[in-house]
Amino acid sequence: MLHHLKNAIQRALGQTQGLSLRLPTPLYAQAVLLDLDGTLVDSAPDLVAAANSVRIELGLPTLPFDTVVNYVGKGAESLLHRTLTGDLAGRAEPALLARGMAIFARVYSEINGDQTTVYPGVRAGLDALLAEGLKLALVTNKPAQFTEPLLLKKSLLNYFDVIVTGNSCAHKKPHPEPLLFACQELGVAPTAAIAIGDSLNDAQAARAANMRVLAVPYGYNEGQDTRQLDVDGIVPNLLQAAQVIRLGG
Ligand SMILES: O=C(O)COP(=O)(O)O
Numbered sequence: 001m002l003h004h005l006k007n008a009i010q011r012a013l014g015q016t017q018g019l020s021l022r023l024p025t026p027l028y029a030q031a032v033l034l035d036l037d038g039t040l041v042d043s044a045p046d047l048v049a050a051a052n053s054v055r056i057e058l059g060l061p062t063l064p065f066d067t068v069v070n071y072v073g074k075g076a077e078s079l080l081h082r083t084l085t086g087d088l089a090g091r092a093e094p095a096l097l098a099r100g101m102a103i104f105a106r107v108y109s110e111i112n113g114d115q116t117t118v119y120p121g122v123r124a125g126l127d128a129l130l131a132e133g134l135k136l137a138l139v140t141n142k143p144a145q146f147t148e149p150l151l152l153k154k155s156l157l158n159y160f161d162v163i164v165t166g167n168s169c170a171h172k173k174p175h176p177e178p179l180l181f182a183c184q185e186l187g188v189a190p191t192a193a194i195a196i197g198d199s200l201n202d203a204q205a206a207r208a209a210n211m212r213v214l215a216v217p218y219g220y221n222e223g224q225d226t227r228q229l230d231v232d233g234i235v236p237n238l239l240q241a242a243q244v245i246r247l248g249g
C-alpha cells in the first residue's frame with residue numbers, strides 16, 4: 001500500500017526515469033528559454049583549446065582540461081580573466097586581458113564547432129517542444145560573434161524565435177536581464193516561461209526573473225555539484241524535459 005502510494009506520488013512529481021522534479025507535471029508553459037554551452041552543445045573541447053592557445057601564445061603553461069572547463073559559464077571575458085590568472089576568482093590586468101581576448105577571438109573563431117558536439121536528446125527534445133507549439137529562445141552568455149556561427153554549423157539556428165547572446169543586454173546571466181529580455185521579445189510573461197540550463201548562472205538568473213528553471217546534469221557548473229542548484233528539477237536530457245512540458249497556462 002505504502003509502496004503504491006510512494007510510486008503514485010513519484011509519478012505525479014515526475015520522478016521517473018532519472019527525472020527529479022519539485023513541481024507537479026505536466027509543466028504548462030508558453031515558451032522555453034534554452035542555455036547553449038553545456039546544455040545544447042558540449043563546446044568544452046573547443047573552448048579549452050582556445051583558452052590554452054592564449055596561454056601558450058603568452059608564454060604561460062597550459063592548464064588541465066577540467067580546470068578550464070570550470071572557468072566556462074559567465075562569458076568570454078570571465079573565461080579569459082580566469083584562464084590568464086589560473087584562478088576562478090582571478091582578475092587579469094586590463095592590458096593582459098585585452099591581449100588575451102584578441103588571441104582568444106582569433107583562435108576560437110577559427111576552431112569554433114570543430115570538436116563541439118550536440119548532446120543526446122537535444123534535437124529530439126527541441127523538435128518535441130516545437131511540435132507542442134512552444135516558442136523557443138536561446139539565452140547564452142556566449143558572445144554574439146561565436147553564437148550564430150556555432151548554431152549554424154550544428155544545424156540548430158532555425159529552432160529559435162529569439163536569440164539572446166552575451167552582447168544583447170547590459171548584464172549577463174546570473175543577472176535576470178537576458179531571460180527577461182527574451183520573454184519580452186517573445187511576448188510571453190516570465191511566469192509562462194521555463195528556463196533550461198546547466199549552471200548556477202541559469203538557476204540564479206531564472207530565480208531572479210521569477211521563472212521556473214530545470215537543470216541538466218551533464219554540462220559545466222563552475223566545479224559545483226548540479227544537485228545543489230536551486231532549480232525546480234533535474235532532467236537527464238532535453239527529450240525527457242520536453243516530455244513533461246505542455247503548451248498552456
Ligand atoms: O559563454 C559562456 O561562458 C557560457 O555560455 P552559456 O550561457 O551558453 O552556458
Ligand SMILES: [Mg+2]
Pocket residue numbers: 035036037038039073197198199219220
Ligand atoms: Mg551553460
